[in-house]
Amino acid sequence: MTGALPLDPDDLPPDSALALDYALGALDRAARRDVETRLRSDPAFRALVEGWQAALAPLDAETAAVPPPAELWDRIAAEVTPRAIPTAAPAAAPAPVRRSLWESLALWRGLALAGTAAAAIAFAAVLAPAPAPPGVLVARLAAADGTPLLSAAYDPLRGAVVLTPATEAEHKGKSPELWVIEGDKPPRSLGLIDIDGANAHVIPRDRIAGLKPGSTLAISIEPLGGSPTGAPTGPIVATGTLSAI
Template identity: 70%
Template sequence: MSGEPPEMPEMTADDALAMDYALGALDRPSRRNVETRLRSDPAFRALVEAWQASLAPLDEATAPVAPPADLWERIAAETAPPAPVRAAAPAPSPGGFWQSLAVWRGLALAGSIAAVVAIAGVAPRGPVAPAAAPPQLLVASLAASDGTPLLSATYDPLRGSVALAPATAADHRGRSPELWVIVDGQPPKSLGLIDIDGANAHAIPAERLQGLKPGATLAISIEPQGGSPTGLPTGPVVATGKLVAI
């Protein structure tokens, strides 16, 4: 520690970055870079977690504020298993899911603009007993208009969340990708801002999941920071496709 400049204590660059991230002082692109690294670099993650633990006692100074009473209901609606939709969907034949998966992958690689949704019932046990209905995964591949696969999405009904995984790197710094669903020619409804720069899961409000069904169109537009100011897509549409049940 000798010979360090008085203005800046000696730290490794990684430790300084971990500190800045834990403190919350980084800008958006830097945060994204850190979060990408956290997924693959356990040593760096340990540095970040050490700083988070050091700073956590500061939170004791923050007065608790009771959230509104109805907020739990909103959370419960998103975390409870939704009513089964399997009855409305054609039961997949045995092995159909994997065939379908191969199909949509193939379509994506072939440059199709279609977003294909595979409805996978895991070993259907019969048409009744909805309480014991197996979870259905919805898988979609979204491609750009030039056919470049952009990202895949997996909807887990038990969690009420959609996991997004980018197929290609994209640079949308300073802009906000927003996911839309268009049903029967109605105006697009926002499914919220999404992160297409790294694999992540995106919680979609439960009431909007009803639009995620065969025949609907999914689209991603690039909006100003914070999302579309009008409630409708205003920026370039970078990916689109029709949902098709297989």
């Protein structure tokens, strides 16, 4: 989706040319670093880069596949195999000061109830870079089978994000809770959300302030009133990554 691309490079807008150069891999170190910094905060530019990456990707078919040595997987496995999953921490247990993202994910996996279908989320967000005007957030959450679960939109009049259930959910007597994992920090609650019934649910703006693209969002099912420990304790029904578009 490029609209009509011009045929003369002089007619290519500077951002498109830069996106092309980066996707091709032709920039020097400093220029690459500048582009990568910008990619984190400029969704429109990132879309240009992704467009060129997709356009170039079929060229990889011209590169012969080369099996890596068998022992390479062992080296990788040593870094990815989840460590012992901590048992659900009693409320009194001090939270580790730092917990890596994968440890958090392993913990969540350990807590997830067998048979709970993990839902895949398509979560797209537009967050204006601080300190720009209020961020705009839109999201679409769907179950693994594609059933729409939830949609979200930023409501500028209310200064808040409105979550609207797309279907009736089955969480009677439980409270879905929304979490964000930022970098190495433990999951932080963004509060309870109501995905039962048809009513919209509002997350106040101050609660979502500072959310950054790349953070992981998740919804867990907690006892009524929310997690008693401050960390997720129930099955994760949906996870996704916050991304600016």
